[in-house]
Amino acid sequence: MSPSKPPEETPQQQDMSKKKTSPNTVIPELEMDAVPESKDSPLHTEEDLSAAPPSSQEVTASEQIAIIDADDIALASLPETHPPSQTPPSPRPKIRHFLQNIFEVSALYDLEEWPNVSHELYLKAREELRIRVDTVYNFMKHKGFNWEKRSSFRIFGETLLQLLWIDWSDPEAKHTATHEVLSQLSKRPQAILDYDQLYCTPDSAERRRDLVLTHHALADKKVLFIGDDDLGSVVLAPHFPGEIHMLDLDQRLLQFVQEEAPNVHRHEINLILSGIPAPLHKYFDAVFLDPHWEYSGAWMFLNKAIYALSEHPDARIYLSFCPVHLEYQPGQMTRFWKRLASLGMMCEQVIPAFNLYSLDEADIPEFRALIDEYLPQLESSFANALREIPFAFSNMYVLKRIPGHRPHKIRSFFFNWWHSA
Incomplete structure (x- = not known):
């Protein structure tokens, strides 16, 4: 199965995306370090709240589910x-290697024992990574990246959080x-x-x-x-x-x-x-x-x-x-x-x-x-x-x-x- 292309942008989203952006756009460190309020982040906007995907710890759906x-x-x-x-017989080593790279570039130095960390540390890491995803998304929106590119980044960000949960929730390699x-x-x-x-x-x-x-x-x-x-x-x-x-x-x-x-x-x-x-x-x-x-x-x-x-x-x-x-x-x-x-x-x-x-x-x-x-x-x-x-x-x-x-x-x-x- 292939992932679909991101949804087409609405007229309002087109208006926000008229400004052209070069493919290699610099994100100033100051902007990257700026932490958006989680309730105002693009992953938690009012228009998205009703459609936001369930987190790994709390999955919501209809009462029939x-x-x-x-x-x-x-x-x-x-x-x-x-x-x-x-x-390979298990995707776990690739997931683990990818996450270690993410931890390194995100300066999450308290995860040296990953995935054998406490629930508190897992939640802290998840929130730190979500904030980084939100920050880059906001930057792309500010710089005029179109809806397709912003949506693609958001999908990758949510996939990162899902892989984080998979690796932490069952550190033993059952995916074999x-x-x-x-x-x-x-x-x-x-x-x-x-x-x-x-x-x-x-x-x-x-x-x-x-x-x-x-x-x-x-x-x-x-x-x-x-x-x-x-x-x-x-x-x-x-x-x-x-x-x-x-x-x-x-x-x-x-x-x-x-x-x-x-x-x-x-x-x-x-x-x-x-x-x-x-x-x-x-x-x-x-x-x-x-x-x-x-x-x-x-x-x-x-x-x-x-x-x-x-x-x-x-x-x-x-x-x-x-x-x-x-x-x-x-x-x-x-x-x-x-x-x-x-x-x-x-x-x-x-x-x-x-x-x-x-x-x-x-x-x-x-x-x-x-x-x-x-x-x-x-x-x-x-x-x-x-x-x-x-x-x-x-x-x-x-x-x-x-x-x-x-x-x-x-x-x-x-x-x-x-x-x-």
Whole structure:
């Protein structure tokens, strides 16, 4: 899954961004040392409060949500690809190295024993880093950086805080993939950013597999992967007694799945132009999707997942989505939950930071150019260290049908007609 481009700026934001800024803008030390009041920071403005993402220690959502801790495009001509780099069994060393660099440039010298520090020290470090993110954001806003660049920096800043929580909350390296999964994914094709591909780490794929095996591991169960660039079907196939289907347009992935997991049912479908085949309507007990990280992109595929989901009470949709791409846009999360409810669905559970995605240049070379475009270099050691962030993240949203829900007849008719047209 690929992170979406930041949201387009509103007319008011365009007015603030008319002043041009050179890519190498100096942030005076005096300005960098100036600490903004947290209540006035760009991450806590009045317009953002209703949409701000939950912190690592306090996750809020609708009353229906239970929170737990836990860790495609036409193929006219395929670009030349190369094998991805050797994937480490755990993302933890990269996270730890990145955080140590951040601590050094931020002069956080009392974290020498990280991550084995007290809760008080963790909260202090988190607040210090948030203040630095806010300070750079305010500077970019003052200097006329456009909305896209400011939003990109803010997303990177929130990802930093999420990685900080991951490493502190469980300092033992539980994010370790097994040799089996590493072997299964070692020869997969390289991700193509133009296809909206950004592979999750092997340990993330393993956690997705374990969700199925925990809740749906019966011979009569059926699982669907809508867009399977993370190859969840391949990881699941050796252990699952039921029926596995995957939908994708990338012929490289379809061929790879055929070779590595021939028992998986493969469907070459462009879901942007086509719907779910009628025989698969309300067929699956579990549907996995990791769509484009913005509102319309998410619903383009989530509608199809709902169409494919069985009406059995235990049927679930497992949606991987980065929350900051909705929660930083005022009203978007509320709009998202209301639309979900109107289709007879509810969120049963949110698992924070369930998935990690490698941003290593060896895994996805095009991403570095994207960073250069949306996150320009500043003469700030903290801002430039943040550009080297090793992973993106997403939550896992577990969705189910609302018991006893009766959809509006006209809405239901057009929903089914649209997906069968």
